[in-house]
């Protein structure tokens with residue numbers, strides 16, 4: 001999906017939907033959330049912020065394919081966590097001939113992520129190999145980051161060499177600039193913009209917040 005050239009966006013983006021959704025028990029990408037699925041919601045929130053959007057998914061069911069979004073899987077079936085999705089995104093950037101120095105990623109399961117996520121992460125990029133990641137009152141949210149394409153080979157070596165699959169461990173190797181995002185003000189009180197849906201109880205809570213926040 002392409003964005004208009006005059007949007008001011010500088011980087012392409014990927015919705016990471018390649019996890020197992022084991023705590024939910026069914027693919028989170030296709031969960032209904034308000035009027036749409038989580039994958040459509042994430043795509044709709046990300047599209048105005050980026051030059052192009054694609055979906056990183058490993059369970060590519062007919063229902064997911066029917067959405068007609070650009071889609072790619074991880075490089076192998078090791079399910080190495082979000083780092084595997086970030087690596088696949090950096091490789092996809094080359095395949096898709098995305099011209100930018102960085103790719104932004106967002107998680108499939110944080111439906112309230114900020115409308116100015118990419119604009120604010122961009123301000124923390126002071127050189128082509130800088131990583132920028134999001135933080136909030138709830139802590140660091142490194143799945144929400146701007147990733148330099150120049151680090152793709154390093155990440156591939158890291159993963160194929162059997163190093164830690166923890167995103168924070170690979171981040172510590174390179175350092176990252178953290179960008180703090182404030183809570184949303186809602187009719188029910190303050191909401192962390194990176195509120196994360198992992199379980200059915202989280203989904204119920206998020207649906208409650210949805211009714212209290214402007215779309």
Ligand SMILES: Nc1nc2c(ncn2[C@@H]2O[C@H](COP(=O)(O)OP(=O)(O)OP(=O)(O)O)[C@@H](O)[C@H]2O)c(=O)[nH]1
Nearest residue numbers: 016017018019020021022023079080081085107108
């Ligand atoms: N490409 C890719 N993305 C992943 C992988 N594991 C997690 N993610 C993504 O990383 C983000 C955070 O995932 P989690 O909520 O920690 O994990 P999950 O697999 O979705 O759910 P659980 O199985 O319940 O832990 C989501 O956007 C996931 O889709 C993976 O192996 N590959």
Ligand SMILES: [Mg+2]
Nearest residue numbers: 109196197198
């Ligand atoms: Mg999660």
